[in-house]
Amino acid sequence: MNASIDCKSCHNEQCLIKKNCLTEEAIPYLEQKLMVKAKKNQPFILEGAPVHGLYFIYKGKVKVAKTGINGKEQIVRLCQDGEIIGHRGFGVGQFYHISAVAIEDIMLCNFSNEVINNMLQKVPQLSYNMMLFYAEELNRSENKVRKIAQMTVREKVIDAILYMNRKFGQTNNLLNIQLSRKEIADFAGTTDEQVIRVISSLKKEGILIAQGKRLGIVKLDKLKNEIKEHNFFLDS
Template sequence: MNTKVDCISCTNSNCIIKQNAMGEEAAPFLEKKLSLKAKKGQPFILEGAPVHGLYFVQQGKVKVGKTGINGKEQIVRLCHDGEIIGHRGFGVGQFYHISAVAIEDVVLCNFSTDTIMEMLKKVPSLCYAMMLFYADELNRSENKVKKIAQMTVREKVIDAILYINRKFGQTKNLLNIQLSRKEIADFAGTTDEQVIRVISSLKKEKILIAEGKKIGIINLEKLKREIAEHNFFLDS
């Protein structure tokens, strides 16, 4: 569903467009932006679909996935306000290599490939910021590959929970996002059963608590120490 979100009046200070493309040279391109809403559980990028530009999360939470071995989904990123989605297919291919689904009701901004390409040519500050963004993304990807190869199942689940905490934070000792055990497993690169076992163990050790499907961290420092040797803080 279309809804208009004006970049000039937008208060989303985390958005790379808001930070770097508010000058006169960017104004004609901002007018071409589309604003969209997606309901909880609704996909707005399908893996293998033709690329139709970049998405920016104006408000809400999104999971970005990729099909792995035997058709199993792997959640590769969790996104919130201001983050970019669809950038890995931008400029290098005709099809998206990921899928994107709203975890909760979300407002999205979409710039077509042509519009973004022209804006990058005309707005140097945005071009430089995007270059740094891609360099940071590459660094995170390389670190994640190394960590996954070296971690035990317990460490993978702990790493995923710490990532979720850094990304979304907690309110009243519960994480500010509700993910199923399967979604945590798809992000950690393990199985539902293993996630359930690890969470149960961490609850018995009084490191985690759970209320329904939501979990919370009550001993953050102890959880960090479990995977300190893997430099968990590199992937924020």
């Protein structure tokens, strides 16, 4: 569908485009933006597919995944309004190295490879902040590798739940994101069975509650305390 949302009126104040491209030299490129809709569970980036620019989430939640050993999916990011999708393949190759699937009905802003390349050359502030974004992403990836190597299964699951809480928050004592036990396992780097056992244990301890697939944190401080030595707050 054609562009229909003006970047100037966008509600995503932390979006790199909104923050850096509301200048006169950027306007011609903003006018070439496309709006893309995706339904819940619909993929809009396929791993191995040709790169067709960068996506910025206008509204909704997305899981970004990569295929691991024996075809097992590893969820590498959970994203929401204002975040970039597809940057890992941009500028370094012809194909995406990740897949992206809508967790709920979403709307995306898409800038083609040509448009983004031109913007980066013409808008220095965007280029600088994009560089900082990539540096922060690298830091988070390195922290995650370290934590996965050092954490027990229980700690991995707790870390994943705390991450969801920091990123999406809670409403009425339930997390504002609904993931299946398999998706939590794919994000935590463990198995469905282990996730089910850990969640069951945390519920019995009165730390978590569950309503269908949705989880809620009752005793946040206790959950944080279990992984405090791993500096959970580094991966926001």
